[in-house]
Amino acid sequence: MSTEHLIVALPPHERSSVSISRIMWAVVLALVPTTVAGVFFYGIRPLVLTLVAVAFAVAVEHLVVRYLFRRETTSITDGSAVVTGMLLAFNVPASLPFWQIALGAVVAVGVGKMAFGGIGNNPFNPALVGRAFLLISFPVDMTTWPVPGAARLSLDLSAVTGATPLALVKDVGSAGLGQVDLPSYLDLFLGNIGGCIGEASALAVIIGGLFLVWRGFIPWQLPLVYLAGLAVVTGVAWVVNPGIYVDPLYHVLAGGAMLAAWFMVTDMTTSPMSLTGRIVFAGSAGVLTGVIRLFGGFPEGASYSILIMNALVPVIDRHIRPRTFGHGKSGGAA
Amino acid sequence: MQKLKTFSIGGVHPPENKLTDHMAIRDLPPPPQVAIPVSQHIGKPGQLQVERGTTVRVGTLLAKADGFISAAVHSSVSGTVKKIDSVIDSQGHRRQAVIIAVEGDEWEEGIDTSPELLEDISLDRGAIVTRIAEAGIVGAGGATFPTAVKFSIPEGRTIDTLIINGVECEPYLTADHRLMLENADELIVGTRLLMQAAGVARAFIGIESNKPDAIELLQERIRLKAGEGKIPEGFISVLALQQRYPQGGEKQLIQAATGREVPSGKLPLDVHCVVSNVSTTIAVYQAMQKNRPFVDRIVTVTGKALVAAGGGANLRVRIGTPLGAVIEAAGGVPDGTGKIIMGGPMTGRSVTSLEVPITKGSGGVIMIDRSEARRYAVGHCIRCSRCVGGCPMGLEPYLLEKLVQKERYEEAEALSIMDCIECGSCSYSCPANRPLLDWIRLGKGKVGELRRARMRGTT
Amino acid sequence: MSQIILFSVLTLGSVAAVFATILYVIAQRFAVEEDPRLSEVAEMLPGINCGACGFPGCPGMAQALVEGADQGDISHLNCPPGGTEVMATIGGYFGLETGSAKETVAVLRCGGSCEHAPARSEYDGPRSCVIAHGTFAGESGCPFGCLGHGDCEVVCPFDAITMNSETGLPEVDQQLCTSCGACVRACPRKLFQIRPVGRRDRRVWINCRSTEPAVLARKNCAVACIACGKCKTTCDSIVQAITIENNLAYIDHDKCISCGKCVTVCPTKAIAATFEPPQPKPKPAAAEPAAT
Structure with missing residues (x-):
């Protein structure tokens, strides 16, 4: 055996088997239960809508990498565009016209991600950028919610629409909550409610999120801290005036809070680097979500709160650093 | 069973691949020729004591320590000095070495090569340190810091804990594991000697829980010795540690064992600890009780293809034996080998030549198949923070990499780049396969230069 | 409607006027006197x-x-x-005298191309000379030779250096080179030197930095300087521009007259010249890495 042309490299020679694509495809897998729940409650249309979003997200990523960045390779195999497409689809009503979701996907990946240089460089969560764009551009379509079980196999869900659980409790006015017919906690938990595709079932989201925690891809503290932040703010309001403010459990289960807690707050690129920083980030986003829900113009605040916190990530990273070994109080280091 | 101790920040868990842990240590006879580098330690190279044509025996002094941080080098074979020349080191550079043509295997008089265990300690504190220096003992775990310097405790400083490092957290390596199993009694005597040298009444032998046989055996032997009245109860205890890389790092091990944190830029001495590797401790036993200098060491020769083909070994190798001879004795280089690593896979160096000699710090030889030898394609940082989470020193490798690439060394220094212990956890855990440590290592060099320039400026 | 427009224009206009006044005053009061x-x-x-x-x-x-x-x-x-x-x-x-700066150019002092110093190992790491330098001696085994990762190409502010993919060595474009010295500082092996361009662009230099003994140097590279002394002997009878130290010859550019005789006698073709050297014997010219 010849030992010519041995490979020389600096240590470490061992590499972990966890790669970017492995993380991203795990997230895709974790989103499958939510897709299933969407199909179960709103019929076949959410699935088609998700596929359209994914297809356009992937296509934009591929075209930008090949023809704008002029790279020989493509980056679509890493799965990050698929994740963005899915998350975007989960943040819109199942009845949204296909051309709108396609446009949203183009904006999400094209403006939200590739404009900053592609994977790893985007300051804002691309899916939320896409959603914010859609919400501003098509406010009516983005706030028309099909009711669960309206149609199973039809692609037209516009016949029967209803309000989301959060819209029900928004600005109930002096009459109070008593006159509103609220869905039960069980319906909220399972997803038998109106809303975005991914907002429906808290259970499905938790299953996917727990999978990611088990694989070690997201820290378990983040979703809990986010939801705790939300619960604290809404809880205070509820204690002060239970007549017009609904209780925190309702807030945690309703709307996009669950999806945000497990899949948006935990997004790696757009959150701080140290664990402490990420916890601060998650907690602040939770508080902001509650504030927007209670006092803001929109019934739902999950996406805007996270976008706002995304903008603050560099500040958090600068001021909250990991504890360095040997620099502690006992240290007295030079 | 209580929760196992470990260090508090970061850490990773690479696949263990301890393929050779069941293979008993074999003696590798001296090769026809050895090349013994004059400098095998951190610090000043030794002063040559031989010249071309000098007849040497095993244990003959080749180079004596020059200055405080230096170490003696002894002949590991008997024969004639062929020439004082250079030999290629693991990085392909030439280093001064004594080339000896081997004839027979004669040892210097006074060296006891019998396997008999000598337990009675007759030397006092100062004499032990002097003997350690004379025997040329250096940290055999890989750092190769002269052991005598470590145990020369300055006036007014106190040590209360000795930690014997039997962690062997590097994947593949099993040399220390085998030593603990086969030379448990010698290890205990060596530990007592080092305790005497450091003046302490408490010693831990830190072992990771993936070596339950070693933990059990040492516990049993210590109980037995205590029962015989040879050592006081609680004098030496075995500390089972949770598996986590880099637990064998001095600072990490001290924290795991005692909860004390060595402050940045300080030494274990500053938290009243001293750490010694298992191989080193046994070398100390041999130097004190058997008058035997550091002339050989245990080398794990391993690799997936090698062990699958029935090869692999833990060998007792004479210092200066060329790598090729060591590999040959363990089954030869398997076909398709793409990389040969000297040391562990996390911190060892890949070599370009089989002429590289085994030195006091080489604990392993690992052969990696070409299909697994290359690094993966480098991607963009996705800010996943796995490097931050994995860093046992609590640094931010992703940021340090960028700062070094942009030559912003002062900022890197402010972010404690010099605290990096080069364990490789960051590069290991990066899902984008970024060469984080490559850049950080470069940055440490540059910051070191800056600091030296500053020192010159102030004096 | 028109009222709204009027009010907007008036408010914004007055705000602008106020700020403009403030800015003007500040600019006047705090103006920095500059030579x-x-x-x-x-x-x-x-x-x-x-x-x-x-x-x-x-x-x-x-x-x-x-x-x-x-x-x-x-x-x-x-x-x-x-x-x-x-x-x-x-x-x-x-209206003052300026220093008489000599026309100079950066020169690479290594002939270890892929052909002359073939790779015997494979570097696997970032494409950076400084990191490769810290990793090992080099793919050819020569610890003094060019590593070929192009730190000089990256650092050159004038695009005067390009890596030749065939030889694996950088080439300096004399027209573009301004001898700013960036490459001299960037090369971890100190292979670049700023030398006078020479009369009629004729310059000669030792194209090697290896101080290894002859046998070892030749083992790694066919065109290494082996310090045989032939060039020195030749030059000593003319201008004594060549010195040999540490197994390596050096040509003092202040003494060299660029006759090119040393290039002809060098047995390992370790001396480079920017011109065709005299050819008393039918021998091809020395390896020529530097473009002119």
């Missing part, structure tokens, strides 16, 4: 901020020039990229 010569001299410099003059960019150089002019001497200052032309202009501006 007008500074900007004028800076204007004459090339404006590429390469730092070759030893000052932080062209403004730094302008400052030094003005200070020097105040003391009546700027002959110690030189702008390598601008060359004599720029310095003459500046000298004329101040």
Whole structure:
């Protein structure tokens, strides 16, 4: 055996088997239960809508990498565009016209991600950028919610629409909550409610999120801290005036809070680097979500709160650093 | 069973691949020729004591320590000095070495090569340190810091804990594991000697829980010795540690064992600890009780293809034996080998030549198949923070990499780049396969230069 | 409707007027007096901020020039990229003598191309010479030779250096090179040297930096200097420009007359020249890595 042309490299020679694509495809897998729940409650249309979003997200990523960045390779195999497409689809009503979701996907990946240089460089969560764009551009379509079980196999869900659980409790006015017919906690938990595709079932989201925690891809503290932040703010309001403010459990289960807690707050690129920083980030986003829900113009605040916190990530990273070994109080280091 | 101790920040868990842990240590006879580098330690190279044509025996002094941080080098074979020349080191550079043509295997008089265990300690504190220096003992775990310097405790400083490092957290390596199993009694005597040298009444032998046989055996032997009245109860205890890389790092091990944190830029001495590797401790036993200098060491020769083909070994190798001879004795280089690593896979160096000699710090030889030898394609940082989470020193490798690439060394220094212990956890855990440590290592060099320039400026 | 427009225009207009007044007052009160010569001299410099003059960019150089002019001497200052032309202009501006800068160019001192110093191992790491240098001796085994990762190409502010993919060595474009010295600082093996361009662009240099003994040097590279002394013997009878130290010859460019005889006698073709050397024996010219 010849030992010519041995490979020389600096240590470490061992590499972990966890790669970017492995993380991203795990997230895709974790989103499958939510897709299933969407199909179960709103019929076949959410699935088609998700596929359209994914297809356009992937296509934009591929075209930008090949023809704008002029790279020989493509980056679509890493799965990050698929994740963005899915998350975007989960943040819109199942009845949204296909051309709108396609446009949203183009904006999400094209403006939200590739404009900053592609994977790893985007300051804002691309899916939320896409959603914010859609919400501003098509406010009516983005706030028309099909009711669960309206149609199973039809692609037209516009016949029967209803309000989301959060819209029900928004600005109930002096009459109070008593006159509103609220869905039960069980319906909220399972997803038998109106809303975005991914907002429906808290259970499905938790299953996917727990999978990611088990694989070690997201820290378990983040979703809990986010939801705790939300619960604290809404809880205070509820204690002060239970007549017009609904209780925190309702807030945690309703709307996009669950999806945000497990899949948006935990997004790696757009959150701080140290664990402490990420916890601060998650907690602040939770508080902001509650504030927007209670006092803001929109019934739902999950996406805007996270976008706002995304903008603050560099500040958090600068001021909250990991504890360095040997620099502690006992240290007295030079 | 209580929760196992470990260090508090970061850490990773690479696949263990301890393929050779069941293979008993074999003696590798001296090769026809050895090349013994004059400098095998951190610090000043030794002063040559031989010249071309000098007849040497095993244990003959080749180079004596020059200055405080230096170490003696002894002949590991008997024969004639062929020439004082250079030999290629693991990085392909030439280093001064004594080339000896081997004839027979004669040892210097006074060296006891019998396997008999000598337990009675007759030397006092100062004499032990002097003997350690004379025997040329250096940290055999890989750092190769002269052991005598470590145990020369300055006036007014106190040590209360000795930690014997039997962690062997590097994947593949099993040399220390085998030593603990086969030379448990010698290890205990060596530990007592080092305790005497450091003046302490408490010693831990830190072992990771993936070596339950070693933990059990040492516990049993210590109980037995205590029962015989040879050592006081609680004098030496075995500390089972949770598996986590880099637990064998001095600072990490001290924290795991005692909860004390060595402050940045300080030494274990500053938290009243001293750490010694298992191989080193046994070398100390041999130097004190058997008058035997550091002339050989245990080398794990391993690799997936090698062990699958029935090869692999833990060998007792004479210092200066060329790598090729060591590999040959363990089954030869398997076909398709793409990389040969000297040391562990996390911190060892890949070599370009089989002429590289085994030195006091080489604990392993690992052969990696070409299909697994290359690094993966480098991607963009996705800010996943796995490097931050994995860093046992609590640094931010992703940021340090960028700062070094942009030559912003002062900022890197402010972010404690010099605290990096080069364990490789960051590069290991990066899902984008970024060469984080490559850049950080470069940055440490540059910051070191800056600091030296500053020192010159102030004096 | 028109009222709304009127009000908006009025409010915004008055706000603008107030701020404009404040800005004007501040600009007047806190204006920094600047020597007008500074900007004028800076204007004459090339404006590429390469730092070759030893000052932080062209403004730094302008400052030094003005200070020097105040003391009546700027002959110690030189702008390598601008060359004599720029310095003459500046000298004329101040009415002072400028230093007579020699025309110089960066020269690579390694002939270890892929052909002459074949790779015997494979480097696997970032494409960076400094990191490769810290990793090992090099793919060919020569610890002095070019590593071929192009740190010099990246660092050159004038795009004067390009890596030749065939030889694996960098090539300097004499026309573009301004001898700013960036490559000299960037190369971890100190392979670049700034040498005078020589009369009629004829220059000769030892194309090797290896101080290894002959046998080892030749093992790694076919065109290594083996310090045999033939060039020195030849040169000693002419101008004594060659010295040998540490197993390596060196040509003093101040003494060298670029006759090229050493190039012809070198047995390992370790001496490079920018011209065809004299050929008493039918032998091909030395390996020629530097473009002219």
